[in-house]
Amino acid sequence: MDSLLPVLFAVGAALSNAFATVLQRKAALSVPRSDKLRAGLMLDLLRRPVWLVGIAAVIAAAVCQAVALATGPMTIVQPLFVLELPLALVIATVLLQGRLSRSGWAAVCAVVAGLAVALLAASPEGNRTHAPMDRWIPALAVCAALLAGLVTVALRRPEGRGRAACFGLATAVSYAVTAALMKTSMHTLDDGGVTAFLTTWQTYGFALFGMAALFLLENAMQAGPLVASQPAITLGDAGVSLALGITIYEEHVRGGWWLPVQLLGAALIAAGVLALSKLPLARALTGEDGEAAAVEAP
Template structure:
C-alpha cells in the first residue's frame, strides 16, 4: 500500500493544527488582559490578521486530515497527530520568542523517535473504506457510553488533575470517533459525489462528534493542569483510533515479537508527551498561567 500521500497530508494536518495553536495564542496575547472580560473580545480578535491566519490554518488542517483519512488507514494517520504538541512548541520558539531547554528538545526527540519506532514495528495494513452497520452500531454505542462515563466521572471530581484527565480522555474518544466517521464520509464523497456525501449519516455524525470534541477540549483545558489533560488527549486519541481502525476498517498490526517493540515506542512517546506538557512554554500556549512568560528557563 502506498502510504506517502496519507502520511504527508497527516503531517500537514498536524503542522497546521500546531501553527493554528501558536497563531491564536499570539493573537490572544496581543489583547490587553482587561479586554478578556469584555463581550467584544471576539470582535477584537477578528480584527487581528494573526487570529484570522490561525483560523485559516484550522481549516487547512481539517482538509488535510480529511484527505489523509480518505487515502490511508486510521492506524497510520491518527497516531501521527501526536506530533502536534512538539510541532507547536518548536513553532512557538520562533513566533512567541520562547525557548526550549535541552531537556525540552530531548522530549521533542523522544516523541518523534517513539512514533517512528511504534509505526515501524506495527506496520499497519488494511483499509476498509465502508464499515457495515453491524460494526458501527456497537462501536458508536461503546464510544457514547465511554464518553458519558468519563464526563460523569469528571463532573464528580473537583478541579484538578483527575477532572482534567477525565475530560481529556473524553476528548480523545470524541476525536477518534470523529476521525472514523470522517473517513467513511470522505470515501462516500470520493466515490459517489457531494449529494451522497450530504445524504450519508456519517457526515452528520462526524460533525456532531467533532463539535462534542471541541466542547470537551475546552473543559479539559479549564479543569486542571496541562500535564493531566494533554497526555490523556494525545495518547488517548492515538490509542482509541488504533482500536477503531482495527474494529471498523479491518486494519491490523504486526504481532509476535514486534509487539514489545510497539509497546516500547508507545512508552517513549508517552514519556516525551508528559515531559513536554510540563514545560512552561506548553502551558503558555494553552493559556494556563496567563502571567507566565512564554520562555523556558534552562
C-alpha cells in the first residue's frame, strides 16, 4: 500500500492540474472580450465560480504533488505528470463540449501505454529523504547553466517553434528542480515541523524555481505554437526529474536489456504527446486558437 501512495497522489496531482486547466479556460471563455486592463479581467474572473474552483484545483494539485514527493521517489512521481495533457483533453471533451477524434483517442492511449511500459521496465527504487550539499551544488549549477543557456538561445530567436521549444525546455528544467527541492522540504516539514520548514534553504529554493517555471511557461506559450512548447515541457520535465532523482537522491532504474523497453515506452509517450499537442482542442485549452472551436471531426 505504501508503494501505491505516491502513485495515487501523483496521478491525483496530474488530474487536479488537468481539471484546473479546463475550468480556467471555461471561465476565460465566459468573460466578455474587451479592452479592459488585466486587473479588470481578474475582477471578472473572480465573479466566476468555475474560475475559483479551478484555483482550488491548482492548490489541490500542489498538495498532492508535495505528498507524492514526500512518500515516493522522484523517478516515479514526476514522470506520472505526463498524464496531465491527456487528462485535460478528456475532461475538456465533457466540460467544453469538445470531441476527440479517433486519432486523438489513439494518442491518449499511446501516452498511457508508453508511461506504463516505461515505468514497469525502469522499476525505480530508492527514496532518500535528504541529500548532502556535495550532490546539490553540482546539480543546481548544471541546471542553472542549462536554464541560462536555453533562455539566451530563446531570446536570440524570432517567435516560432524554436523559441517556444527553448522556453518550454527551460520551463521543464525549472519544474524538475522545483520538485527536487520540494521533496527535501516536505520531509523537513514532516520531521521538524513548520519552524524547520521555514528555515531550510530548500523551501525558498523551490519557491524561487517555482516562480521561474510559471514565468517561463507564460513565455513558452506566447513564443510559438503548442506543438513546439508542450512536448518540450512534458518530456523535459520527466527526463530532467529522472536525472535529478538518480544524481541527487541516489534512486535507481533497471539497466541492461530493460533499457530498450524503457526507450520504447518513452517513444510512445513522445509520439502521443506530440500528436495531442497538434489537436485543435489542445490549442483551444491554451488560448492559442482563440477564435477556433474546440471541436474536432470524428
